[in-house]
Amino acid sequence: MILDGKCPKGPIQTSWDRHRFDLKLVNPANKRKYKIIMVGTGLAGGAGAASLGELGYNVEAFCYQDSARRAHSIAAQGGINAAKNYPNDGDSIYRLFYDTIKGGDFRAREADVWRLAQVSNNIIDQCVAQGVPFARDYAGYLDNRSFGGAQVSRTFYARGQTGQQLLLGAYSALSRQVKAGTVKMFPRCEMLDLIVVDGEAKGITVRDLITGEIRAHVADAVVLATGGYVNVFYLSTNAMGCSVTASWKAHKKGAFFANPCYTQIHPTCIPQSGDHQSKLTLMSESLRNDGRCWAPKKAGDNRHPNDIPEEERDYYLERKYPSFGNLAPRDIASRAAKEQCDEGRGVGPGGRGVNLDFSAAIKRVGEHTIRERYGNLFEMYEKITDENAYKQPMRMYPAPHYSMGGLWVDYNCESNIPGLFVLGEANFSVHGANRLGASALMQGLADGYFVIPYTIANYLAKTKPGAVKVDHPECKKSIEDVTNNQKKFLSINGKKTVSEFHRELGKIMWENVGMARSEESLKEALKKIPVLREEFWKNVKVTGSGAELNQQLENAGRVADFLEFGELMTKDALHRNESCGGHFRTEHQMPDGEAKRDDENYCYVGAWEFKGVGNEPELHKEPLTFDNVHLAVRSYK
């Protein structure tokens, strides 16, 4: 099937404005007749639920944590992009659009990216109005800094805790709606199934994580804002509870999954310290405004970094990419770091690390300035490694961080299942094959504040409210299926814990479907994953019962889904015989080691349809055309 994103035609500069006029509206007095389910309360989910509540819809919002404010958006550090051009350095909506398309290695839809760039300015205004304490200069104006893949300073920030402040802004708006009675919060509830009636999304089945109750919630439309799937690697910068489950259940009910192989490995994370590691901690890209990446020129040089003189240091990003230097985009910077370590010039335990050095910046602007810009990040680093980064370089290594792939959506953020909308990291749309830094925060809030309120009306206007009740046969079947699945986990009583299976899967994925993929490594993964999955269903041990708070049972479900999803992700990587963005196939590289795209054969979105566990999924394509940005080799030299 050839998919159609239904993007508006005509001049891109007016595309979103014209489209909004064409979208159907729901009369203000009719909005209260409609019920909308929001799954996930991060930037996209929290902003979306709040905005929909303000408009007068009845919203039920769900999250697995104990409060809407815990979503992992809270951990984002460095900043949020917008095309304000306050610094007068050449930015514009067009340039942000261009940088994002190029940054995505020409694998995103132009119209969606244009809209993102356009509403980026509205996002900053909204956050300021909420009382988000963005950094200001001495005259009282908003401050900016630079981020990867851009030659302008367009990133707004709040110390090294921008995600936290933006999320708390959305949470405060959400809190107001909870008080107003338009949003009902269901914390500690996990979505375990999508309910589809006559081909339309009409509800979800959830498990109450405290009591274990499995119940259905019905609505006129369902919105998923459930984040990314890089916990498939086990070790990632994600929170422990982040999973692919909500998206995966929707996928198994018919929602196409697009570009799952586009995973982002972030170049600067604190390296693994041992086998006990449970997650990896990100060190913001913003640090590379002032930090310089280097590795010793000599392999096996294990002198203290401060004892290695300048001429024996390889500032490899500055050398390879003079125009962008340390702010080369993430996929490029990650591969470059891995290259240093593979050549034996890595630092730290096991030689899996490179240096991120602030000494030159400290000499230039003083330690107090660095402390002011990044204070909490240096503190975080010291707590984990017991090393003082004001006195010696930070040790960094790439780690899985973000997923550009996700459920396929059209220009209205609607899935191929009518009534199912997907926002934020959970959808595939705007970042192409590589996301630029400070764009995730931008996309989450764009989708939540300024897209879904308009596009969902278009669907609701042609929907009769309250059509499906909780006693519908589809609801009953869904509850039965989920209940049986839960019982199954508890009945196997094998010898290996869920955690052990998760670690094994993570290892298979990182070694074979990680930063450098080959036909050989991918086929190896495709051999190993089904074997591990089969073992899981025979040998997993989950103690306790379902009728209580049972964290193993929760994790069993998430890992079971990763054991299926990992296979799809690998198949997607195997079918895409090119390198683009975060998807690097060693067989397809330029002589200088950069990604080699095949625009003639692969300039499309690969959206997969579920055909049953163990069966070959079916590929549908959405061809991509670039009318506004010239398809070119993506160079940051």
Next chain:
Amino acid sequence: MSHHDSHGMNLVLHVWRQKGPNEPGKMEQYEAKNVSPDQSFLEMLDEVNEQLIKAGQDPIVFDHDCREGICGMCSQVINGVPHGGQERTTVCQLHMRNFKDGDTIYIEPWRAKAFPIIKDLVVDRTALDKISQAGGYTSCHTGGVADGNAILVPKPSADYAMDAAECIGCGACVAACPNGSAMLYTSAKVAQLAELPQGKAEAAERVCDMLDALQENGFGNCSNHYECQAACPKGISVKFIARLNREYQKALFK
């Protein structure tokens, strides 16, 4: 220093176990064997749990998520101090290099009237959300707001507001307070929004409504112990409580 120690530590843990909200609880003893100094506290507990699961026993449940000190989920009283007492450190950021071989560690949930225990170390903190819902926001509607630079915010004000906004909502302040008060939590939000121009229009209603919610949801009042500031993993200052008191005084005269 870190990662060079090859011999693991053996520790004795006393952990609060409680099957449900209406069950009696008690301290149970466990052993943590061969713990690396580079392990985090929660990774140490993960390992204890793995052994419990393999032995067919009920693992210890505890709240956690980001494991990088920002989400506010992790909530354990360690040796009598919420988050363990290392300066500006959450439970999940606490690393085992802060303990010695042979140490005994006591691990309990947050204890406060407003935080009923759900199971083991997991408590119900929705009372904090109730305070936020009462007034922890500006009533701006999405869209139609002024340009971000339309109202200048002096840098000291922006920095002050950011200091207050660093609260992660973990509730350690409540757990540490002899009165079980949530004044530090409440005052952090009141101070942030009272300082910024965008929050001034509703400052009076906000402080009154949030204090009402604080009282209605089982929290005690503040009698200036400062235990909250001492326990806060983000270094939130009691000066914000002073600011809240001032805002409240102003509101009373409106």
